[in-house]
Amino acid sequence: MITFPNAKINLGLNITEKRPDGYHNLETIFYPVPLxxxxxITVLNSSEHKFSLHQSGLEIAGNPETNLVVKAYRLLDEKFDLPPVDIYLYKNIPSGAGLGGGSSDAAFMLKLLNDKFKLKLSDKILEEYAATLGADCAFFIKNTPTFAEGIGNLFSPVTLSLKGYQLVLVKPDIFVSTREAFAQIRPHKPERSLREIITAPIEQWKDYMINDFEESVFPQHPAIREIKEELYNEGAIYAAMSGSGSSVFGIFHPKASLPTLKYENAFQFRCTLK
Known part of the structure; x- marks a missing residue:
């Protein structure tokens, strides 16, 4: 049985306050994209091992034992004593890009196991399991436009459709650590909530919608700022860094001619949004 975990982008991201536990509260809007x-997964005939992970595509850093798809399998295996499986993961979503690739893989693994072994788990239960694997994992269970707050783990649906608009996504060969992204952050309450901003015409978003991480990341990595500026110069209606970076996206009108951007060693993706 096969499935295709997709990426997400952040439409705006406000760091609203620092919490007593050292984490930060935020607000953002997750929007799924077809990258x-x-x-x-296939059932293993041998029970010598509970699972075997086969990776291909883009390189994944770290030990396979710590991969989120493995953690998702182990989570449900502890509760339901699943059959042993072969896991095949082809990575096309870049890591360290603010696109939620690892979180999506974990959530889709939960859904895949639920379907394959007829566990009959509701979306609500799957979201609860997914939340234990990562703050934004639960978003990918329903995988629809979502307003997120708290540490990015409290969700509520939003009425938003960008169907037909075009997306250009650029992920430069730059790594931005979470610590680095938070280094210069100054938590603040936004004048206008993202819930309100997204009800305005998309042409107005760039005047009100921001990603607070850009203030911290751009001075340290000017090349990321330059990508955003070029997307605007090429006609993007709205452009921003996604999450804590380092990917940058531009949203273009449905009939716009998409630009050809030349960045050495950069991952680029173009699509029509659904």
Whole structure:
């Protein structure tokens, strides 16, 4: 059985306050985009091992044992004693890009196991399991436009459709650590909530919608700022860094001619949004 975990972008991101536990509260809007990995499971005939992970595509850093798809399998295996499986993961979503690729893989693994082994788990239960794997994992269970707050783990639906608009996504060969992204952050309450901003025409978003991480990341990595500026110069209606970076996206009118951007060693993706 196979599935195709997709990426997300952040439409705006406000860091609203620092919490007593050291984390930060935020608000953002997750929007799914059709940049996809491929994830397949087959039942192992041998029970010598509970699972075997086969990775291909873009390189994944770290030990396979710590991969989120493995953690998702182990989570449900502890509760339901699942059959042993071969896991095949083809990575097409860049890591460290603010696109939620690892979180999506984990959530889709939960859904895949639920379907494959007829566990009959509701979306609500799957979201609860997904939340234990990462703050934004639960978003990918329903995988629809979502307003997120708290540490990015409290969700509520929003009425938003960018269907037909075009997306250009650029992920430069730059790594931005979470610590680095938070380094210069100054928490603040936004004058206008993202819930309100997205009800305005998309042409007005760039005047009101921001990603607070850009203030911290751009001075340290001017090349990321330059990508955003070029997307605007090429006609993007709205452009921003996604999450804590380092990917940058531009949203273009449905009939716009998309630009050809020349960045050495950069991952680029173009699509029509659904």
């Amino acid at each position: 996809e990995d491929a994830l397949e």
